[in-house]
Amino acid sequence: MTTTTQAPAAEAVQLWSARKVHGAGDQAVTALDDVSIGFPRGTFTAIMGPSGSGKSTLLQCAAGLDTATAGKVVVAGVDLGELDENDRTTLRRDKIGFVFQAFNLVASLTAAQNVELPVRFAGKRVSPAEVKAALGEVGLAERAHHRPGELSGGQQQRVALARALITRPEVLFADEPTGALDTTTSREVLLMLRGIVDRHAQTVIMVTHDPVAASYADRVVFLKDGRIADQIALSPHQRHAHPSLIASHMAKLEAS
Numbered sequence: 001m002t003t004t005t006q007a008p009a010a011e012a013v014q015l016w017s018a019r020k021v022h023g024a025g026d027q028a029v030t031a032l033d034d035v036s037i038g039f040p041r042g043t044f045t046a047i048m049g050p051s052g053s054g055k056s057t058l059l060q061c062a063a064g065l066d067t068a069t070a071g072k073v074v075v076a077g078v079d080l081g082e083l084d085e086n087d088r089t090t091l092r093r094d095k096i097g098f099v100f101q102a103f104n105l106v107a108s109l110t111a112a113q114n115v116e117l118p119v120r121f122a123g124k125r126v127s128p129a130e131v132k133a134a135l136g137e138v139g140l141a142e143r144a145h146h147r148p149g150e151l152s153g154g155q156q157q158r159v160a161l162a163r164a165l166i167t168r169p170e171v172l173f174a175d176e177p178t179g180a181l182d183t184t185t186s187r188e189v190l191l192m193l194r195g196i197v198d199r200h201a202q203t204v205i206m207v208t209h210d211p212v213a214a215s216y217a218d219r220v221v222f223l224k225d226g227r228i229a230d231q232i233a234l235s236p237h238q239r240h241a242h243p244s245l246i247a248s249h250m251a252k253l254e255a256s
């Protein structure tokens with residue numbers, strides 16, 4: 001894999017003038033329009049914005065699941081534009097964790113076997129102690145042998161979180177991780193995300209429509225029409241307490 005050192009060490013992910021155009025000709029849609037932003041290591045960023053503002057596109061380009069049409073995306077010091085598809089897949093496997101709204105667990109496997117999967121995919125030996133520790137970290141050590149169907153939605157998302165973190169990724173991308181959960185279980189998952197940032201200096205980038213979910217982050221970035229329209233930094237004592245502040249920024253953005 002080609003490695004470069006363009007990214008300042010402090011940034012886990014950096015976009016420079018990133019542009020993404022879907023389709024061509026009359027059908028062309030500019031989903032990301034000259035976006036430059038850094039995601040410092042050990043921080044939790046929420047990405048919000050109206051429907052169609054480019055949140056998923058930003059996440060997909062930043063995670064190497066899609067390629068920017070122009071500009072540069074650097075993850076863990078590696079310029080994604082310099083990688084071929086194989087190297088991008090390797091980078092995603094080794095450096096990036098994902099959690100999705102739909103959990104995406106394998107129904108026939110136990111919680112422990114689901115958590116082991118990324119290690120197996122990387123062709124590495126699975127350490128039962130590490131799997132146990134990963135499940136312990138999300139409070140599910142006692143549920144290691146349960147299948148997803150025997151777990152609540154919140155517990156399934158916590159297994160997905162343990163699976164995403166077992167490879168100690170440089171960055172964890174979360175796409176509406178609480179979208180399918182009720183208020184109580186959402187809170188458990190958000191506290192867990194907050195905890196891995198605070199305790200393990202994990203970098204988390206989360207797309208959400210929910211101001212309450214966004215209020216667990218250090219920073220909320222608002223997109224509109226493919227551009228960064230606004231940002232708010234939340235100090236530790238402002239967090240959780242200000243979903244209404246975030247909601248009012250969103251309302252202003254949607255009205256403008």
Ligand SMILES: Nc1ncnc2c1ncn2[C@@H]1O[C@H](COP(=O)(O)OP(=O)(O)OP(=O)(O)O)[C@@H](O)[C@H]1O
Nearest residue numbers: 022023029031049050051052053054055056057058
């Ligand atoms: N594969 C695609 N082909 C064509 N247009 C696309 C494609 N993917 C996204 N778009 C368009 O790009 C723009 C940004 O889409 P994107 O999904 O990134 O927005 P979003 O903010 O995540 O939206 P939502 O909140 O509704 O999920 C939209 O206008 C969308 O229709």
